[in-house]
Amino acid sequence: MKRRNRLGSRALMALVFLFLYAPIFLLIVFSFNKGNSNIVWTGFSLDWYKSLFQNRLIMRSVYTTLLVSLLATAIATVAGTFAAIGFYSLRRRTRTALNTVNSIPMMNADIVTGVAMCLFFVAFFTFWGDFSVWFNSVQRVVVLPERLTLGFGTLLIAHVTFNIPYVILSVGPKLRQMDKNLVDAAQDLGCTWMQAFWKVILPEIKPGIASGALTAFTMSVDDFIISYFTAGSSSSTLAMTIYGMTKKRVTPEINAVSTLLFVTVLALLVIVNLREARAERSGEERRPISRKLTQMLDTPKGRVFRRGAAVVLTASFLIAVVLLTGATNAQPVVNVCSWGEYIDEDLITQFEEETGIAVNYQTAESNEALYSLLKSGAGDYDVIVPSDYMISQLIEEDMLAELDYSRIPNYGLISDRFKGLTYDPQERYTVPYAWGTVGIIYNTSMVEEPITSWSALFDDRYAGNVLMFRNSRDAMATALSYLGYSLNTTDESELREAFQLLKDAKNRGVYQSFVMDEIFQKLEGGNAAIGVYYAGDYLTMLENNEDLAFVVPEEGSNWFMDAMCVLKNAPNYEEAMAWINFIASTEANLANMDYLWYASPNQEALEQYPAYYEELYGEELGQEAYDIIAAPQEVLDRCEAYLVLPLETRKLYNDLWTELGI
Amino acid sequence: MKPKLSRFAIPYVIWMALFVVAPIVLVVVYAFSNDLGGFTLENFSKMGTYAVVFGRSFKLALIATLICLVIGYPVSYMMSREGERFQRAAMVLIMLPMWINFLLRTYSWMSILENNGLLNQVFQKTGLLSLYNSLFGTSLEYFPMMNTQGAVVLGMVYNYLPFMILPIYSVIVKLDGSLVEAARDLGADGVNVFRRVILPLSLPGVLSGITMVFVPSVSTFAISKMLGGGTDLLLGDLIEQQFLGGAYNPQLGAAISLVMMVIVVVCMVVMNRFGEGEEQAVIL
Numbered sequence A: 001m002k003r004r005n006r007l008g009s010r011a012l013m014a015l016v017f018l019f020l021y022a023p024i025f026l027l028i029v030f031s032f033n034k035g036n037s038n039i040v041w042t043g044f045s046l047d048w049y050k051s052l053f054q055n056r057l058i059m060r061s062v063y064t065t066l067l068v069s070l071l072a073t074a075i076a077t078v079a080g081t082f083a084a085i086g087f088y089s090l091r092r093r094t095r096t097a098l099n100t101v102n103s104i105p106m107m108n109a110d111i112v113t114g115v116a117m118c119l120f121f122v123a124f125f126t127f128w129g130d131f132s133v134w135f136n137s138v139q140r141v142v143v144l145p146e147r148l149t150l151g152f153g154t155l156l157i158a159h160v161t162f163n164i165p166y167v168i169l170s171v172g173p174k175l176r177q178m179d180k181n182l183v184d185a186a187q188d189l190g191c192t193w194m195q196a197f198w199k200v201i202l203p204e205i206k207p208g209i210a211s212g213a214l215t216a217f218t219m220s221v222d223d224f225i226i227s228y229f230t231a232g233s234s235s236s237t238l239a240m241t242i243y244g245m246t247k248k249r250v251t252p253e254i255n256a257v258s259t260l261l262f263v264t265v266l267a268l269l270v271i272v273n274l275r276e277a278r279a280e281r282s283g284e285e286r287r288p289i290s291r292k293l294t295q296m297l298d299t300p301k302g303r304v305f306r307r308g309a310a311v312v313l314t315a316s317f318l319i320a321v322v323l324l325t326g327a328t329n330a331q332p333v334v335n336v337c338s339w340g341e342y343i344d345e346d347l348i349t350q351f352e353e354e355t356g357i358a359v360n361y362q363t364a365e366s367n368e369a370l371y372s373l374l375k376s377g378a379g380d381y382d383v384i385v386p387s388d389y390m391i392s393q394l395i396e397e398d399m400l401a402e403l404d405y406s407r408i409p410n411y412g413l414i415s416d417r418f419k420g421l422t423y424d425p426q427e428r429y430t431v432p433y434a435w436g437t438v439g440i441i442y443n444t445s446m447v448e449e450p451i452t453s454w455s456a457l458f459d460d461r462y463a464g465n466v467l468m469f470r471n472s473r474d475a476m477a478t479a480l481s482y483l484g485y486s487l488n489t490t491d492e493s494e495l496r497e498a499f500q501l502l503k504d505a506k507n508r509g510v511y512q513s514f515v516m517d518e519i520f521q522k523l524e525g526g527n528a529a530i531g532v533y534y535a536g537d538y539l540t541m542l543e544n545n546e547d548l549a550f551v552v553p554e555e556g557s558n559w560f561m562d563a564m565c566v567l568k569n570a571p572n573y574e575e576a577m578a579w580i581n582f583i584a585s586t587e588a589n590l591a592n593m594d595y596l597w598y599a600s601p602n603q604e605a606l607e608q609y610p611a612y613y614e615e616l617y618g619e620e621l622g623q624e625a626y627d628i629i630a631a632p633q634e635v636l637d638r639c640e641a642y643l644v645l646p647l648e649t650r651k652l653y654n655d656l657w658t659e660l661g662i
Numbered sequence B: 001m002k003p004k005l006s007r008f009a010i011p012y013v014i015w016m017a018l019f020v021v022a023p024i025v026l027v028v029v030y031a032f033s034n035d036l037g038g039f040t041l042e043n044f045s046k047m048g049t050y051a052v053v054f055g056r057s058f059k060l061a062l063i064a065t066l067i068c069l070v071i072g073y074p075v076s077y078m079m080s081r082e083g084e085r086f087q088r089a090a091m092v093l094i095m096l097p098m099w100i101n102f103l104l105r106t107y108s109w110m111s112i113l114e115n116n117g118l119l120n121q122v123f124q125k126t127g128l129l130s131l132y133n134s135l136f137g138t139s140l141e142y143f144p145m146m147n148t149q150g151a152v153v154l155g156m157v158y159n160y161l162p163f164m165i166l167p168i169y170s171v172i173v174k175l176d177g178s179l180v181e182a183a184r185d186l187g188a189d190g191v192n193v194f195r196r197v198i199l200p201l202s203l204p205g206v207l208s209g210i211t212m213v214f215v216p217s218v219s220t221f222a223i224s225k226m227l228g229g230g231t232d233l234l235l236g237d238l239i240e241q242q243f244l245g246g247a248y249n250p251q252l253g254a255a256i257s258l259v260m261m262v263i264v265v266v267c268m269v270v271m272n273r274f275g276e277g278e279e280q281a282v283i284l
Helices: A002-030 A047-054 A056-088 A092-102 A110-138 A152-177 A180-188 A193-222 A225-230 A238-246 A252-281 A289-297 A300-330 A345-355 A367-376 A388-396 A409-413 A454-458 A472-483 A492-507 A519-524 A535-544 A573-584 A586-596 A603-617 A623-629 A633-637 A647-661 B005-031 B042-081 B084-099 B102-113 B118-125 B128-136 B149-172 B177-185 B190-219 B222-228 B235-243 B250-272
Strands: A333-339 A358-364 A431-443 A466-469 A511-515 A530-534 A548-551 A557-567
Touching (some): A002 A252, A002 B042, A002 B084, A002 B102, A047 A056, A056 A092, A056 A152, A056 B005, A092 A152, A092 B005, A110 A152, A152 A193, A193 B084, A238 B102, A252 B102, A345 A358, A345 A586, A367 A472, A388 A557, A409 A573, A409 A603, A431 A519, A431 A586, A454 A466, A454 A472, A454 A492, A454 A530, A466 A472, A466 A492, A472 A492, A472 A647, A492 A647, A511 A519, A519 A530, A530 A535, A535 A623, A573 A586, A586 A603, A603 A623, A647 B235, B042 B084, B042 B149, B042 B190, B102 B118, B102 B222, B149 B222, B190 B250, B222 B235, B235 B250
Parallel strands (some): A466 A511, A466 A530
Antiparallel strands (some): A431 A548
């Protein structure tokens, strides 16, 4: 009876572990996959591990993650332990009140904590800006920096803040289990409180400290949301890099780095556990090394040593911090925010090697998301690559800096037909990056007839198989275009009609999901029949699924231009100019065009691309493919560019968009 | 001269005031202001529109929490019955998944659950799908699992189950064994021992487990975006949309966060009435 029970309980536990580990196992297995799929196994290889170590974006984010987690854990463990001791010796009422405040970061939703801290930091920076300007004007002795930004410092503060409660929560109960009289007895026997701490309290609460530190470290490594709001533009953790990728396609390099991390931690934990188990078996005789150390430190000689050690430790910590911040300050950097998979990453490496300027490359999901990042202060980039209508809006709100075109000689290579467009008629703020059209991408094996009209996106026949845009402007545009209205209409009834079309289709279950870059995975894997996206991306998908077809609907569509701009007060203006000039070169445009399959605005690149392609791949680039990349005039004639909408219409868009999701 | 240990608390109290309390005060201020900085209640008057979102989020989070409890409690209980080495290994195994970022683990679920994903391929190859079709007269090519509320709940359970197991386990394992013996000596049978001794004593762990699963579930946005398809918003999505998403309106976002915070706090206070005040459960 008992035995069967035991078997049953083990079976249940095994099931739970299977559930917990199945996805991880999958991830580890596919890190050794030859191909880049997460589903189809094409053979064993270590290629992803090799390319991992060459991928500076990932390596840098791993470094940031480990650094911030280690520092935050160290600080939080020390601070949390002392705080717990302090709390413990407070009166009960005060303690309960403080404990409640202490549990706020744990009880509060991560997103609220993240947002709150972001608001706080930005408000503080504004205040600091005013203060330091005043302070620097009244005296000359100390010059305060006038501009603070989100970055590693704020990230660290945030991590320390949400880590400390976990330490307190693990140490607190250990303190309460401890005999209260012990401390008093020690002090009565002549211990200073420092000695009482080292000799009496610390040994008692050590298990609590250890588990608190472990929890804190784990939370730090796993955190995404709070980091997302507090890291700013100059540092990104592994989680943030992954988030940027989950939207498109997680490269197997991420699988590889996670496997490495996982195996390292597993090995560490196994070693620690084995040692503990062995120590237990051999009895109390073998004291842990830390106990020996405390004992040694209590001799008179040790006391001197201890003081010395404290000084050395503090000093080395300070030096480390200074070196770290110094190291990041010494090298010139440029902070770039673009779209996911919107650059040939070799260009970043090439630029860094040529100029010695480090590139912090981050991505936003859509123009609207970029705008939110800029407005909230969470993104203080140098270079951004928004689309036409968003550029107009940013100029309108005085958020862009004028470019110094004398530093961007490659601007001359831009085709004349892409200069002085409506968003920047006087050519003061922008250098075009890439352009393209929006159209329907569909799987020919999953639809009955070739698709030519937007009607497919509202058609019940494809219920559950349609992917719609997850951004208001593009989603509304499909409906507006289908109804025959202008994409830039400000007429409320027209907009409401378009909204109703979308809403009805959603309620009838036409849409499988609202997507941005996730569309790659879904269409390539044959998980959906129809999607609407950008022309260049279709060609990328075609590489992985030959059944896909693309059409710019007969009703018309949107054609867009994305252009590089520099934000007002960008801290790295010089570097930004260098970056823009580098990207505007014909070579970079060719590389990007080949990687993105979005059309280049660079006249030479546009003309040379078919030859470049043939040389690179040994086969001809068909006219059809070229026309999808760079839409011919007759297609462009039925397309319309987005213009910036008046504030009132933008508010309506926001309201309608939120309503669509309800 | 006995220096007071309580002064150790001072630095952290200052830290909390700066980085915990002040930011939250700021959220409250934002919630009551318009985009020009003036006072307004407009953000809250809109709240009725979002009742559906609130309802949906709380429903899904509640289901996920219940499932976690139903799985987590027995597992914690059984774990505590095992030998010490087994317990230690099991603890490590439960903590370990957190070392792979949750986004990645959730992403991995995507490739398992997709229409053309691993699970559906297994169903097709083993003939389960055709069996199902012939049994029920349907003609499914796959089981639609992705982009459903079920998938979102699965994602929540998967990601937050350890947060239920760890606190419950840490309380049960510290239970005084002599209490159980005493109960048995006094004639209680197995069911009664569990119901009248073990269960009430493990309540603090259960409560803290519920909190630690429910709060992140109700506010998640990554999971619903990845597994739920993003067509039906959850609270986290709604908030994220106001701050960093497509509909920039931080005042409204702050107001929604505030309402959510208040509801959660009220739930917790009511729930904690059932538990003991002082004795907080620990994660480890």
